Amino acid sequence: SQELEQSPQSLIVQEGKNLTINCTSSKTLYGLYWYKQKYGEGLIFLMMLQKGGEEKSHEKITAKLDEKKQQSSLHITASQPSHAGIYLCGAAYQGAQKLVFGQGTRLTINP
Amino acid sequence: EPEVTQTPSHQVTQMGQEVILRCVPISNHLYFYWYRQILGQKVEFLVSFYNNEISEKSEIFDDQFSVERPDGSNFTLKIRSTKLEDSAMYFCASRSTGATEAFFGQGTRLTVV
Numbered sequence: 001s002q003e004l005e006q007s008p009q010s011l012i013v014q015e016g017k018n019l020t021i022n023c024t025s026s027k028t029l030y031g032l033y034w035y036k037q038k039y040g041e042g043l044i045f046l047m048m049l050q051k052g053g054e055e056k057s058h059e060k061i062t063a064k065l066d067e068k069k070q071q072s073s074l075h076i077t078a079s080q081p082s083h084a085g086i087y088l089c090g091a092a093y094q095g096a097q098k099l100v101f102g103q104g105t106r107l108t109i110n111p
Numbered sequence: 112e113p114e115v116t117q118t119p120s121h122q123v124t125q126m127g128q129e130v131i132l133r134c135v136p137i138s139n140h141l142y143f144y145w146y147r148q149i150l151g152q153k154v155e156f157l158v159s160f161y162n163n164e165i166s167e168k169s170e171i172f173d174d175q176f177s178v179e180r181p182d183g184s185n186f187t188l189k190i191r192s193t194k195l196e197d198s199a200m201y202f203c204a205s206r207s208t209g210a211t212e213a214f215f216g217q218g219t220r221l222t223v224v
Contacts, residue, residue: 031211042202042217043154050211088154092211097167098144098156099213 006102023089031092115216134203
C-alpha cells in the first residue's frame, strides 16, 4: 500500500461549487504540505500544517490536519477557474529531510 | 520575491550522453533538494544536500547521479549516462535553516531519445 494516499485522483466541479481533497498517511506525520501544480510546471506552495487540529487558510483555500487519522483535507470554497490544476500533498516524517508526495488530484473547474 | 531558478527549462539528449541540470537556490537557503516527476506519476525524492554533502538520497539516486555546489550559488544534478527512463521533469528545491517550507523551481524537462 502507498505511504501517502490522495483522493480523489481527479475532480470535475462546476464553477462556484465547494470541493474537498483528502490526503491520508500510513505513518505518523511530522508535517503535511499542500502544493499546486499547473500541468508541466513547477510546484507552488500553498500551506503547511504541523499540529493536530491545525487549520490554515489562504484566500478561498482552507486546509486542516486531523492528527488522530493522520489525514489532511484541502477545501476550496466557491471554486473559480483559477483553482484548476493538480493539487499535491507532501508528507514530512520525523528524521527524514525529504517530502513524500501523494499521486495528486487533478482539479477541473467547468464554467 | 526570491525564487528558485532552474536551467534549462527543456533539454533533449541522446541516450548515453551526460547531462547537467542547473539550479540557483534562494540566496540565504542552506538545504537543497532534487526531485523528479516522470510524466503522469508522482513527484519522487532524489537527494538532499546540506553543508556541502549529501544528507539523504533515495534508491533512484544511484551511481549514475551526482550533485554538486560548484560555486556557492549554483546547485547541479549530473546524470552520467542517460537512459530512456531518465526522461522526466526534474525539480530543484531549497529551504532555509529552521524553516519548514521548501521552495520549488519551475523544473527542467529532460527528454532522452
